[in-house]
Amino acid sequence: MAWLVPYAEITDRPRYAWRGVLIDVGRWYQPVSWLRTVVDLLALHRMNVLHLHLTEDQGWRFEVRRYPLLTGVGARRRESPVGHENIKQADRTPHDGWYTQDELRELVAYAARRGVTVVPEIDLPGHTTAAIAAYPELGNDPAARLETGTRWGVYSTVLNCDDATVDFMRHVLDELVDVFPAAYVHLGGDEVPPGEWAANPAARERMVQLGLTDPEDLLGWWITVLADHLRTHGRRVVVWDELVKRGAPADAVVMAWRDEAKVAAALEAGHDVIATPQSHVYLDHAESDRAGEPLSIGGHSPLDRVYGYDPEPADAPDGGNRVIGVQGNLWGEYLPTVGRAAYSLLPRLSAIAEAGWGTRGEYADFRARLDVMLARFDALGVAYRRPDPLA
Secondary structure: OOOOOOOOOOOOOOOOOEEEEEEEOOOOOOOHHHHHHHHHHHHHOOOOEEEEEOEEOOEEOEOOOOOOHHHHOOOOEOOOEEOOHHHOEEOOOOEOOOEOHHHHHHHHHHHHOOOOEEEEEEEEOOOOHHHHHHOHHHOOOOOOOOOOOOOOOOOOOOOOOOHHHHHHHHHHHHHHHHHOOOOEEEEEOOOOOOHHHHHOHHHHHHHHHHOOOOHHHHHHHHHHHHHHHHHHOOOEEEEEHHHHHOOOOOOOEEEEOOOOHHHHHHHHOOOOEEEOOHHHHEOOOEOOOOOOOOOOOOOEOOHHHHHOOOOOOOOOOOOOOOEEEEEEEEOOOOOOOHHHHHHHHOOHHHHHHHHHHOOOOOHHHHHHHHHHHHHHHHHHOOOOOOOOOOO
16 A cells, blocks of 8 residues: 655754663663663654663673773672562572673664664762772772672762772773763762761872862762863763762763752752652652552652653753753662563653653643553563553
8 A cells, every 4th residue: 555645844853952761780780682672662752862870889781891800790799689678688699791892882883873872871989889899999998808789779888089099990981982982971979978988098188188178079079080081082971969069070961860959959050950850750669659569669650740740940040051851760779670670661761751852741641642652562572561540
C-alpha cells in the first residue's frame, strides 16, 4: 500500500537542551546491550543525554589502562546486600564487571547515530572506596587495606588531598575524555564526609595553604583543580548541588538533586542548572507505596507526580543563568537486573520526556496517549510497569 503524506511545515523545538537519564552501573554492572536499549528508548522519546555513572564505592567500571587495578580490584566486590541496608544481610556472592574503552567507544558511536550524547561521571572525591581499595595511596590512611564496598549508603572514605592523588585523577580524566567526546564531564562531588580530611595532617596543611577554615571546603578545591584540567581538553564540568556552597567553579553546571529549592539556589549562585530533584524524578523510588511493589530504596514517585513536575522554579532569579535541562535518575542499589531496572524506568521516562520537550499538559490526556507508547515497548520487548488505573 502506498502512503501519501500531505505537504506540511512543522515548527517544533524542545524546551530544554539537556533531556536525559542517569544510569548507575557503579552499584550493579549492567551489560552493554542494556545500555544500547536505554539509548534506543531515549531516542524514541526525543531525549538526548545518557548520563553514565561509572564509579562508586561498590564498583569501578571504567577501564583505565594506566591504572589497571581500578578494574582489576575495584570492579569486584565480595558480596552484596540483601534487602534494605538496615537488615544487615548479604548474598555472599561475588559481583564484578567493567567496560573496556573500546566497548564504551562503540556505545558512544551507537548513541551518536541516534542523536544521544553519553556524558560520563567519575564520582569523586567521595564515593571512591573501590578506587582506594585498588590503590591505597589514594586514601587518607595508606596503611589501611580497604575492600571494594559491600554495603549501600554513604561511606566516610574520601580521596586524600596530596598532589600525587590529584595527578592520578588527572590521568584518569585524560583517558576518559579520549573515550567520551561529550562537551561535559560529570565529577560528582556529592555526599563527601569531611571527617578523614579533618583528621589528616596533610589535608589540614592543604587547608592552611589555601586559606580554608572548614575541611568541607576542600571539596570545592578538588573539583576546581580537576575542572581546570578538563578545561584544557575543552570540557565543561557538571557537579551535584553540594558544590553550590563549597566553591564550585563559576562555569560549572549544577545538577540540583536534593530538593526543588536547590534548583533556585544554584541559579541564584550563578550556575546553569539541570533540574533533577529526588522528590519528582528519582526513578529508583517506588512508583507506589502499596504492598506488592518490588524492593526499592524508599519513598515513592508515582507516574502522575513525575508527569506534573515543572523544572522552572517559581522564584527563579532574573539573570543570564537558567535551567538548561531536566533529567531522571535511575540509581542502582535495588536494581540488580535489566528487567528490574526497566520496570522502574518505564513508563516514567515518557513523563520526563514531555517535561523536557515542553509538551506537558493534562495528566489524563497523557495517560490516554501513553497506550501507544506501551505498545511500542511491547514491540521492542522491554519490560515496564503497567500504569495504575486512573482514579
